[in-house]
Amino acid sequence: EAQVTQNPRYLITVTGKKLTVTCSQNMNHEYMSWYRQDPGLGLRQIYYSMNVEVTDKGDVPEGYKVSRKEKRNFPLILESPSPNQTSLYFCASSWQGNQPQHFGDGTRLSIL
Amino acid sequence: DQQVKQNSPSLSVQEGRISILNCDYTNSMFDYFLWYKKYPAEGPTFLISISSIKDKNEDGRFTVFLNKSAKHLSLHIVPSQPGDSAVYFCAASGYNNNDMRFGAGTRLTVKP
Numbered sequence: 001e002a003q004v005t006q007n008p009r010y011l012i013t014v015t016g017k018k019l020t021v022t023c024s025q026n027m028n029h030e031y032m033s034w035y036r037q038d039p040g041l042g043l044r045q046i047y048y049s050m051n052v053e054v055t056d057k058g059d060v061p062e063g064y065k066v067s068r069k070e071k072r073n074f075p076l077i078l079e080s081p082s083p084n085q086t087s088l089y090f091c092a093s094s095w096q097g098n099q100p101q102h103f104g105d106g107t108r109l110s111i112l
Numbered sequence: 113d114q115q116v117k118q119n120s121p122s123l124s125v126q127e128g129r130i131s132i133l134n135c136d137y138t139n140s141m142f143d144y145f146l147w148y149k150k151y152p153a154e155g156p157t158f159l160i161s162i163s164s165i166k167d168k169n170e171d172g173r174f175t176v177f178l179n180k181s182a183k184h185l186s187l188h189i190v191p192s193q194p195g196d197s198a199v200y201f202c203a204a205s206g207y208n209n210n211d212m213r214f215g216a217g218t219r220l221t222v223k224p
Contacts, residue, residue: 004155031210042118042201042216043156050210058211090155097210098144103155 002027006091006104013081014112021076021107023091031094032074033058033101034066036087043090048097049074081111115139116204118215126223131189133218135202138183142204142213147176147187150199150217159200160187192222 004025013019025032033048035058045058049068063085065077074093078085088108092101117136125131135145143164148156162169162176162185169176175188189196202215 033211035214040121040216042114042116043203043214045211045213048211056210092155097212098205100146100158100161101212103148103157105153105155 002102004091004093004102004104006089006107008107009105010108012110012112015082016080019078019081019109021078021089021091021109023074023076023104024072025074025091025093025102026072027093027102028071029093029095029102030071031097031099031101032068033092033097034064034074034076035090035092036060037090037106038087046076046089050097078109081109083111085109086111114213114216115142116202116213116215118200118202118218120218121216122219122221124221124223125192127194128191131187131192131196131220131222133187133189133200133202133220135185135187135215136183137185137204137213139204139206139213140183141206144205145176145178145185146203146205146212147174148201148203148214149196150201156201189220192220194222194224196220197222 034046035043047066091104094101146161147159150156205212
């Protein structure tokens with residue numbers, strides 16, 4: 001079954017404690033992306049990757065890092081989380097960036 | 113700067129009637145438009161798309177209309193069913209773009 005898997009699904013943590021949200025896809029897609037969803041703002045792109053070792057900033061990259069060492073994995077790293085990063089995060093993948101994307105089920109982060 | 117706007121946060125319709133969800137965009141470079149549906153606790157799922165070379169695309173009960181001169185698209189659902197109750201996101205991208213811009217979403221409620 002085609003899937004994008006995110007972990008964890010929920011996380012409550014404190015300001016400044018580094019965290020990583022993992023994302024894995026089994027469709028051999030070249031393109032992967034991270035979004036955050038906030039009320040009234042919809043989905044905003046954080047970072048995207050067109051292929052292994054190729055990443056680029058989206059609309060709201062500040063405070064986030066990503067890496068793409070393998071095709072299937074695209075982790076999102078918050079080096080020093082702050083309360084304004086409390087949000088619902090989605091990972092997505094597709095063949096190309098301008099094509100329909102498959103989304104994971106989301107990770108709800110609360111930064112206290 | 114939100115380049116894709118969904119100005120109606122919510123819409124309520126009776127089962128069997130037509131649902132019309134609207135979306136406006138500002139970037140004339142967009143040439144590919146998509147609608148996604150999102151249920152609670154799940155990621156968005158792709159619903160239907162339209163290229164700028166068309167003005168209409170149908171898939172079963174779902175039809176998307178594109179008015180390029182007005183920079184407006186709409187999603188029609190006929191007939192609406194209670195299972196269609198979800199948040200609908202409009203998205204847009206350009207042919208040579210590697211990112212996709214989303215609207216804020218419209219929550220559709222279909223009443224039995």
